[in-house]
Structures are given as structure tokens and as C-alpha cells.
Amino acid sequence: MPQLSPEGQAAINAISQRTGFSPDAVTSMLFSVIAGNGSMAQFSHPEFGGSGQWMRGGMTMVSDMFNNYLKGRVDGLCSELSNLVANQPGLTQSGSFQSQSQGGGYSGSGQWQSSGGGMGMGGNQSSLFIPDASGNFNWWPADLGQPASTGAQNSVRYAYFPGSHRLAIDLNGQVTVYDSLDHQIGGFSQQQGGSGSLTFTSQYGTVFVSNLPIVSGAPQAPAQAYAPPPPVYDPPPPPPQQQTYAPQPQTFGNPLPPLGQNEVISAIEKLADLHAKGILSDQEFSTKKAELLSRL
Template identity: 50%
Template sequence: MQQLSAHGQQFIQDLAQRYGVSTDAAITMLYAVMNGNGTMAQFSHPELGGSGQWMMGGMTMVGDMFNYGLKSKVDGLCVEISNQLMNQPGYFQPAQSQFQSSGNASGGNLFVSAAAAGQWWPGDLGSPSSTGGQNNVRYAVFPGSRRLVVDIGGNVTVYDTLDNQIGGVSQQQGGNDSMTFSSQYGTIAVNSLPVVSINGYQPQPQQQNFMAPPVQQFNEAPAYQAPSAQEGDVFAKIERLADLFKKGILTEQEFTTKKAELLSQL
């Protein structure tokens, strides 16, 4: 997770005190609202009724569905956090909220600056909602711009997260082929997302090599050729000899001998 600045830590402490929850619960809700782009949240914390959902201007759902006091507390927490996040420079560009600022949001960055934290992602993305890494792989999530940045051994790839609300990124072994993230649609493979850039450059469209299929060889029958006049005369004589043989005028030996003589003329 992204490191809170001194202002961010003070904001969380004040928020927890006003709503009577622990700082852990307040931080959980902070990141839930961040992952929801400032307009919604999916969270799970025992102090907040277990698993629940919140939507700006919409319905608030908690595990204890008839606990209206808890619903009001969750809604108040989320609205204040959303208003505070709206003031983060270059962080969110959410749709116009139907809520006006409650006056509790104050200036100042909630998180340690990218430079102080050792920024490795493109600067125009602003501040990530969460970061993490293992071995030579690290990632940063930017819900405001719908981007996921993955650095594998110094190669930085920016992905378009589409409408996925990323709740966490995990990695097995290997590169980005084994990286997955959780969203409202379940577990998604990172390499299934559209690639925006690689090391600052747009990926070149893959050129497909279209090769003509190999010509299949067939043993074709020779083309028919009409017999010549000489050949026709020879065949006609053989047919007459065969007719004489059938009528018993020629013996078999005479027919065979004469037939061989005629065929030798071809």
C-alpha cells in the first residue's frame, strides 16, 4: 500500500476519532474508496459490519442490513474520504459528485510524494492507490486513470484496466503471465488487459505473416489424346481379328501372333 504522509496520518486519526472506529478500519475504507475511483467502495472489516458496499448517492449495504446507524457511519466515512481524495492533485478525475464538500476535507497530500517514495512509474499518472512487488516484479494501480503499471526487471508496461475495480494484485512465479488481480468480475489475468505502452512507447501492432498454403501435389491422370490415323487403323485391324477369333475362323495362336505384329507398329 501507498505510504501515508504526516497529513494523511492525521486525517485518518481524526476520521477514526469522529466516527468511533479504529485507524485500521479507517485505512481499510480509505483504500476501498480509492479502488472505487472515489465514487464507490467494496470493503470488508469487522468494525464495519463485515463485507459491504457503498456508492456515492446510492445504496449503502453492510453485513448487518438492519443496522441503520452502521449504514450512516459507513456512508459518512466514505463521503469524507471521497471529498478528501477529490482534493488530491492529479489523483482522481471522478464524475461530478452530487454531494458538496462537507468542509472536513482539507488541503495537503495524504500520501508521501512519488519522488520521496522512489517513483518508477510514468509521472503523468499521478499517485497510485496501491503498490507492491516481489523479487524483480513490482506494480502500481491508478484507478483514476484506469491504469495498471507493471515493472519486470526494469521493463515498465502500462495496462488499461478498462472498467475493472482492482482490489489486489498477486503473482505466482515468472513474469506478467502469472500475475492476476481481483476485480468485481473475479480474478483476471494481467496479460489479458490491453497494453498502453512499454517503456514509454506504444506497442507496435503485430505483423502477421500470411503464407500461401503449400500446393498439394496430386498424381494427375494424363490428358486424353485422340489416337492418330495409323493407330486407329491398327486398332481397327485388331478388332477385326478379335471378331474372326470369336467366330472360330482364326485359332488362338494365329490371333495372338497377328495381334503382336500389329501392336509392334505403334
């Protein structure tokens, strides 16, 4: 951006005190008014509530559309800057300026174009700005000559040179020159996201500036597309194993110790008594009797 002269900085400070906006906000709006040839502005600054538009004659749009107090302040600021620009020879020239919001209502993106020699900073010197070493205010390379159209919005400016198929973009003071190929550029659009969202319209529709070949200067970073991370799947748990029954081997204890004869006879008599009473069956009595006899 051109550097303010001491007179220009003093004018900015005076307007800042009268309107209550900071010098940074006033300077930002000054460039927007200059880009609109002094009669309109497309701006974006936190002190203005974000993005908005102004047109001389009473049309003021801010993001908070019901904030009439802010609208009045912005309108007063733009009116003062419009009068300031009108009193500076060479800052603006007659031409056309187009502003178009996307999708009904102002959404922070738009198109801007100023034809007929650009912002008019070449030629007559203005006391608001300090001229460069060549004695003019042109920010594009001198070998490109005079553009057919220029424009600006926020921190981005462009100059279009259809004769040499060149497009100069100034982003935050970094100038990049592109080969415009066979595009017939009719307007630019900038989303609220930086250089990666800078596009232009031509006979082929909407085209990203980052897709053009670079002739000189640093490339503008393209918009980064969001790529979701690959899904991570946990391996399925193994199927439950069926429990198989394994019979335990049958173990036999130590053989019963031998008994004396009297013990065996006494035990048999008891078994016989139980058998007589019907407590033991014939089979049970015979089995127990044989077991006792085997222990003699």
C-alpha cells in the first residue's frame, strides 16, 4: 500500500478524533473509498462490525443490519473521506465501479472493478501519499505500463493488463504478476479467508487466481482443502471358543485295611439286622457281606 505523507497522516488522525474510529480503521476505509472512485466503498474491519458497503447518497450496509448507530458513524466517516479524496487531484478518475454481494445481502465476498486508468494514483502527485522512487504511486511493475482496470478490497489490490496478458496482485504489500492466458477478466471476488479464496470471472466462469502461471513474485498459497483422516477400525474380537468337557480320570483310594474275624462277624450281624428290617435290599446285603468277608 502507498505510504501516507505527514499531511495525510495528520488528516487521518483528525478524522479519527472526530469520528471515534482508530487511525488504522480510518486508513483502511480511505483505501476502500479510493478504490470506489470516492463515491462508494466495500470494506471489512472489526471496528465497522466486519464487512459492509457504502455508497454516497445514503446507502450504508453493515453486517449488523439493525445497528443504525454504527451505520450513521460509518456513513459519516465515508462522507468525510469522500470529500478528502475529492480534494486530492489524481487520486480518482472517472470510471465505473461495480460491487456485487453473493447470494442476497452482503456476505463478506464481492466483486470490485474500477476502469479507466486504475485508482488514479499515477500522474498528479497527491499530498496524502509519498510517491515512490519513480515519482508516481503505481504499485505494479513499471514495465507493465498502465492497466485497463484496477480494484481493491481489504488488503488485496489488482491491476489487469489485457494487452500483455498480465495480472498483478498486491497482497499485503507482496506483488505477484500472473500470466492471464486467454482469460477476458471481468471482475474479482475475495472471500474472508485470504489469498487462497481470491477468484476472478472470465468467459470460462469463475477461476482461482492461484491456477494462473506466475511470471514474477511470490506465489499465493492455494486454499487448503479439508481431507478427513482415514477411518481407524479396531479388529473384531475372536469368536468365543467352545468349552469341551474332559472327564477327569477316576482315581481310586488305597484299599481298605483288613479286619479281624470278630469285627467282620459283628459287622455282618448288623447288616443282617438291617436286611431283616428291610433297610437293605438283598443285593445290597450280599454286596456288603462279600466286601466284609474279603477283608478277613
